[in-house]
Amino acid sequence: MQTTAETLIELRDVSKVFLTDEVETHALAGVHLAIRKGEYVAIAGPSGGGKTTLLSILGLLDSPTDGEYTLAGHPVARLSGGERARIRNREIGFIFQAFNLIGDLTVAENVELPLTYRGIAAGERRRRVQEALEKVGMSHRMNHYPSQLSGGQQQRVAVARAIAGEPSVLLADEPTGNLDSGNGEAVMELLAELHRGGATLCMVTHDPRYAGYAQRSVHLFDGRVIDEATAAKA
């Protein structure tokens, strides 16, 4: 695996073992992965292959049992919970399959949330929220609650929340999994547009159609990278 000065994410020999009732489950085993700045990578593979575990480690929601993880040149595999939260807030934007908007917050408040944790001043927060919602075409719904939106609209808001903090990388976990094909296509177009604008994207998907949007696909099976392919489109 080659790394360059532009490498944003680098995993070296990362493994993850879950211990449940004294039974070891190897979710990831010896994974090497590098993602360059501005790259769009899809992680594909069957259920149980380790996609979500890999995304959790990339998103600093979990730590590897073994191996090294470097994000923007800094080792991040063995950080404290607080330090991980700080980096997550600044460097990573999440987009989930189930949107994961907070039902009691308005659209604007949901998008504002990561900025609040960063201690950004209120005026600046408002500006960034407005900008992010405009990017995804949802600024006209900023005072609505998630329950008042369609699934596709909710996912657009979730994308706005992910990009509002201007993170280094966007991690998307089956972003179209809960959407019909029309809305799914629209969200994929939105992500592609963000990529074209310079965003680094890493998306977990099991749908080959959507994996095709990425420049590169990494196939996981039983916790190991079994194949890497560069998309023709990319």
Place this chain on the structure above:
Amino acid sequence: MPSLLKDLRYGARKFSRNPGFTAVSVLTMALGIGLTTMMFSIVNGAILKGLPFAESGRLMHLERNNLSQDITSMEVTLHDFPEWRQQQRSFEDIAGFYTGTVNVSGTERAERYDGAFITANAFRILRVQPLLGRTFREGEDQPGAAPTILLGYRVWQDRYSGDRGIIGKTVRANGEEAEVIGVMPEGFEFPISQDLWVPLREELPERRGEGVTLEVFGRLRDGVSLDQAQVQMGSIARRLAAEYPESNEGVGAVVKPYTEEYIDEEPRLLLFTMLGAVFGVLLIACANVANLLLGQAAVRSKEVGIRTALGASRGRIVMQFLTEPLVLAALGATFGLGLAWAGIRSFNAAIESTQPPFWIDIGLDPPVLAFTVGITLLATLLSGLLPALRASGGNVTEVLKDESRGSSSFRGGRLSAVLVVVEIALSVGLLAAAGLMIKSVTNLRNVDMGFRPEQVFTARVGLPESEYPDSAAQVRFFDQLQGRLAASPDLAAVALSSALPGIGSGGDRVAIEGKAYADERAYPDAHTIVAGPGSFDAFGVKLRQGRDFGAQDREGSLPVTIVNESFARTHFGQESPLGRRIRLGGPETEQPWLTIVGVAPDMFADGLENEEPEAVYLPYTQSPQRFMSVVARPRAGEPGGLTAPVRDLVAGLDPDLPIYFVDTLAGRLSQATWFYKVFGTIFMVMGFVALFLASIGLYGVMAFSVSRRTREMGVRMALGAQAGDVRRLILRQGLKQLAIGVVLGLLLAFGLGSLLRIILFQVSPADPVTFVSIVTVLVGTGVLACLIPARRATRVDPMVALRYE
């Protein structure tokens, strides 16, 4: 701060969307915080605050003891006091007083007040200034000094309409013309609840140890500790014992904080026990809210996951989750303060007639409000910390991946169950206490006195020593009064008695003729009551044997006595005591032998608590008294109608003599037993609040558990489970918690019961009937709290449940 405001706003929005949850949580907190605040204000007002004087913590009470005779507390004799004062170096000075009746007459109707006969230096030691005029000067407290008097604020207002010109005028006090030298400020009622003060002008009796005895207090010098003062006073007492062995052998000195003399160890223990118990209620309330929040946290685990994924640290999540119970606790505290205010008002009203010590000032003052703020924060932590830690400690990846509505990833069930067990255990303890108190109050109401106390009129008459200096004058007055009362057309039956049934009376050592006693401690004790002829008739009871006192029982005639049944049974067994002789006093008594002429029924001579006290009655003609109670039954109408005729009859004999303590005997008994009723009521409130909260808690946990297990219920029913099976499953879960809680609670109840011994009336601290009853009530309520969710579980449609996300 902006984050806090944001969290507060978010919390408020959540609560407004969930009014049921909010109302239950706020009510729960209000009950817990309100009761705890009320109880703390009582403890603060009665114990912690102390006397309202400068550096009052240095004011000490001094007394004597004689441990060789098992006497732990004795007042100081007129002979010992000046020697103590002269020899001691631990105190700036010491002062003495005794309290008693001061009849004030002159310009208006005679009125009786609680007064203090006090040394002149007392006010200097207390560091208190008069509102008007001056306090006593040295020398005004010497025998033969011109009589002076200091008025209390209330007397000045009520009797003299706040006349500032009263200073320098004379009033009649206990039959003497006394100059009013000052008025004390409002609220000053030292030493206990005194209305006015006269100088102590006692002649020193010839024989050491005779005469009135004094309560003594002093202010510790700077740098002297209580222990050091105790050591010095002890050595002075030993010196006096060596010098005057006849009167002082074995006599020691005791120094203790002033307020401890009037609220001693047992009431203190009771009050702190009650404060502890009320904290139990607060704990139940917090456990309840914690359980409700745990339920919320379970539902919100996905929200926490999202916030974590977006960069919120665990500390930040915990802070947010603590903000919500803070809002609930603050709202609860606001309503709780209202409850506490109402409770304190009722408590103050209930104790008003008991004339509590003047320094007892129970209210919502700054220390109490600070305490409320403290327990509000404590309640926030107690109720919010566990849910916050639990909510923030979940597996984020799992939660975010979870397709369900966020509850299945949360494992708070066991914690909730533990909290409910704690609630039930605390409730059993508090309910047991409440049950014991209910039984005490019921027992009090059901005491059969053998007559109807509500039909008996009572009033007290006190003869001033200056006007009635000798026995003959005292007997003459009461003879005349007895005659006039008997002749009154308003009175059906009348008597004079030194003590009233159920209120308690003094006692003395007794010797039975023909029996030998090894030493003073071997002499039996008996209550002594001085009465006039016809007193048993006035109460409507019949003598069991012999005769009543009569005209033949005079000074110089055969000294006689009537004993009660318990006395007769204890000392004479089956034999008739009539004609046998007894003598009052210990081995060195000079009292005459008294011939028993009658046996009376037991009439609660030791108060209501003791049904069978040994008591002896003496005729006032042979044992003259300065203070007697008039006991009468009306010929027609209510006993209250006798106030005017009895007052007029007394005034007809001596216009300077007021009557006081005017009430029915039932009223006097009610005053004497306020302790049981007031504290019993508080415990009852605590018990019922605990039951209410524990029931809500159990219901909440069971209902939440059922809602979490909807899919499981659907699967079970799809697999063929009947409604009864599902109901049993839910009930079994609830009953297990109930059983563990009840067993732990019973252990707590036994401990609490023994601490409450002093306020239990004819009830064992481990009364089985009470314990079985409260367990039945709690289990019944608990089963009901489980049954509703259990029934709901049986209504689950398997198809719907299996589709349930």
